[in-house]
Amino acid sequence: MMLRLLALCFLVCAAAAAPCQAMDLFHGDWQYPRQLPPAFRNHCSVDRFSGRAYCSDRCGADYQFYYCAPDSYACCHIGHGYCDWNGFVRCHP
DSSP, X not given: OHHHHHHHHHHXXXXXXXXXXXXXXXXXXXXXXXXXXXXXXXXXXXXXXXXXEEEOTTOOTTEEEEEEETTEEEEEETTOEEEOTTSOEEEOO
């Protein structure tokens, strides 16, 4: 009985903490210019396929600048980058 109660308490605590962590660290696969720090809001354009705005910050044609933290930012193909659960930029094909 005590083990079940302990497991239930653990699950409740984990469920309550998960949404807060997700909002802080995971930004999905698209970052709009307003989500970037002002220093990186340059070379902005609109994607011709999705119609969404993005910034490339000197990344080059067909690349989008992604920012997750002061020490985690990178260039990925447009719409193919994201911030993982640890707060690091990842690019997927």
